[in-house]
Amino acid sequence: MKRACIVAALLVVATLSACNTVKGAGQDIQKGGEKIENSAEQHS
Known part of the structure; x- marks a missing residue:
């Protein structure tokens, strides 16, 4: 259960940073x- 929570937290962090x-x-x-x-407006 603890491992699943860590994996879920890492996925959330990765998604938010992306x-x-x-x-x-x-x-x-x-x-x-x-x-x-x-630039285009200045040169036209």
Whole structure:
């Protein structure tokens, strides 16, 4: 029973950290897109 609780806790932590990583990557991509858009607007 103790082992099952440890495994479950590790899975939860892994899932939550993956969500943060994907969210952070999405924010980085969005910021990069905004910079490209701003650059394109300045040069047109």
